[in-house]
Structure formats: C-alpha cells, structure tokens
Amino acid sequence: MRVLLVVVLAVATMSVASPAEAAPYCGIRWGSLQKYSSATSIGSITGVRAGRHACYDRLVIDVAGKVDGYEVQYMPKQTTSRTEFAHLQINVDAAMIDPAGHFTFGNDNNFVLTGFSKYRTFRAVRGGGLMKNAIISLDVRARLPFRMFTLDGPGGGSRLVIDVAHRW
Template sequence: MRRILSIFVALSALFLTLLVPIGSASATPSYCGLTWGSLDKSDPDHSTATLTNVRTGRQDCYDRMVVDLAGPVAGYRAGYVDQVYMDASGAPVSLRGSAFLQVVIFAPAYDNSGNLTYNPGNRNELTNVGGYDTFRQLAWAGTFEGQTTIGLGVRARLPFRVFTLDGPGSGSRIVIDVAHRW
C-alpha cells in the first residue's frame, strides 16, 4: 500500500510540473513590460516656446498624445483629477471617460504679440480618438498666463508616462502615453 501511495505521489508531482509553465513566478509581470504608475508627473521648467499642435496615435500597448512646440521644450504637469477646469474662467470642461488627466504645458498657444500659434478647429475634440483603446476625448481647456491646459478623458485610471523630445528642427515635443491596461 505504501508503494502504491509513493507512486501516486510521484506521478501527481510529475503531472503538476507539466501543468505549470516554465518560468512562471508568483509575481505577475507588468502589461507589455510597462512599469509606469498613475501618480502625477511634472517638470517645472518654463521656456519661450509656443504650442503649435496637438496630435494623437495608437500603439500596441498604449495610446499617445503629442504636443508640438516651436522652440525648446517647456515644462509640464500631468495628473489625474476629478474634474478638468478651463484656464482663467474656472468653468468645468466636459469630458467623456471614467478618468480624467489634466495636462498643463508650461508654454502658451500665442506669441509675444498675442497671436494664436495653435487654434483648434473644435475645442471639444482636438483630435478624433474614436476606436482608441484608452483615449475617449481630448478637449481644450485654454491658454492663459504662459501655460496651456488640455483635458484628456480616458477609459479608466491607467498607468501613464510623460517625456520630452527635441526636434524636428529647433522645435520640441511633449509626449503623454497612457497604457491600455495595468
């Protein structure tokens, strides 16, 4: 009887090792290898650059918003908020989605003479994000006193990152990526 029990235990152990994939661990790997969090991100620098464009794109693991600047990169502040508000007036910005990122670029969308350097055709829909995995809406929240605010409605409070890039030419870009999931 002991011998049968020993054989049964050995066969059970062999069977279980075949069911568990090699290399599995108790810690769950992050989605797409992303290690971002959902806490606020910021760079306090200001510059003489002006905002010239806002565009978006879809990637395999995240949705991307790019803010183009005419000049050296400016600072930024991005974080989840309960409500995005218009610069100067404080009026609430209506956004689709279950979570809202407020993106503040420390650069105006006007030049030294007060001429607009970026004037969105539709302030409620800066770009068409229909069919995106995470983005639900990008809305203009204004440009006032040397900074510009954009409201980004997303599917849920998901990890995001912000970074800057030089170019093209003498311009620069601020990039905001929001993961499709945790």
C-alpha cells in the same frame, strides 16, 4: 529514461514564472501618479496630435522652442457628465499665441480634438490657454498607468509626449 524525465520536468518547472514574478502587460511598469518639472519653458504650442499603439495611446504636444515646464496628473472625476471617464490634466508652460497676438494652434484660445472612436484608451482631448500656460484635458476610459517624456526636435522645437496604457 527516468533520469531524462526528471531533467525535463525540472527544467519545465524552473521556466514557469509565478504570477507575482510575471512581467506586467506589454512590459509596462508605469504608474498613475503626478509627473512634473518646474523649469521654465520658452515656446508656444504649434500642434496637438494623437496616435494608437499596440499597448498604449499617445498624445504629442508640439512646441516651437524648448518645453521644460509641465505637470501631468489625474484629477477627480467630473460629475457633470453622464459617462464617467478618468481625467488627465496636462499643464504646459507654453503659450498658445505668439508675441504678436496670433494663435499658434487653432483659431482661438480653445481647441478640441475628435475622432477617438477607434482608440482603446482616449475618449476626448480639449484645451486652451493664451500667453503663458496651456491646459489640456485628456479624458481616458479609466485611471490607467501613464508615462510622459520630452523629445527635442524637429529643428529648434520640442515635443511633450504622454502615453496612457490600455490596461494595468
């Protein structure tokens, strides 16, 4: 009986991880430093949309063509607002108008997305741009870890995806 008790206690203590060894929240191992690619993109923005997930909020920027050039980074906090949010700036090497001068997203060179009251991280999304670069501002509740990646498709298009974790 003593041998069995000693074995059970030994197994139990081996399976408990110390706080330093514990996995990050939801397995997220992202950081909050700048992410970029200096490649040149050929395309125009056709949509910007957001979604909620269990561990993060997601922003997707749809591009007609290949998106290769981008820069995503936290900027200094804005002091003009009464409510302070962390400000994630997304520069996309993609136009918001086509060669004929027609807007490819929205009806002018600026846009605002609304409806973030049920999001845990996102607070506001706005952006603008014309012929070459689009600048999208993503306000989040704090400087939280994020990741970004690109996806091909649908068709000949591509997507720039930015996920911001709900917490560290």
